Amino acid sequence: MKALIFSLLCLVSAFTLQAQFLMQPSLLSSTTENTISAPTNWQASSSSNPTLLKNISGPDKILHFSFSAILTYAGYHFSREVWQNSHTESINIAICLTSSLGLTKEFTDNICKDTGFSWYDLSYDLAGISLGLIMINNLR
Numbered sequence: 001m002k003a004l005i006f007s008l009l010c011l012v013s014a015f016t017l018q019a020q021f022l023m024q025p026s027l028l029s030s031t032t033e034n035t036i037s038a039p040t041n042w043q044a045s046s047s048s049n050p051t052l053l054k055n056i057s058g059p060d061k062i063l064h065f066s067f068s069a070i071l072t073y074a075g076y077h078f079s080r081e082v083w084q085n086s087h088t089e090s091i092n093i094a095i096c097l098t099s100s101l102g103l104t105k106e107f108t109d110n111i112c113k114d115t116g117f118s119w120y121d122l123s124y125d126l127a128g129i130s131l132g133l134i135m136i137n138n139l140r
Helices: 002-022 050-057 059-082 087-112 119-138
Strands: none
Touching: 059 087, 059 119, 087 119
């Protein structure tokens, strides 16, 4: 259990660091080709790349995260209580249900909307599934 929580915290830290680095205007040094220069200003500004900031931390990301967590938790309990499946089967059903709905939503966005397919949305779905699994293990 501690390893799962540690993994989730590492994932969140990695996303935060990645966002800080990606929002810097230029990470590659102009003098050398193979080295990466350290950014002089570590404060991320939304004006440097507003599209990337919107993709990483848009308001719909909270919905992806929370919907995936709730759906994973509810799918597990529905499978466990109503269908009388085992613990492992119920977890597998909940993960498959939530991830397939997230993928379906992204493919629909790609076909029907201007926003297109978003890997960031899927990463928030995965983080929500992880939170749902933590809730399942701690609240049963």
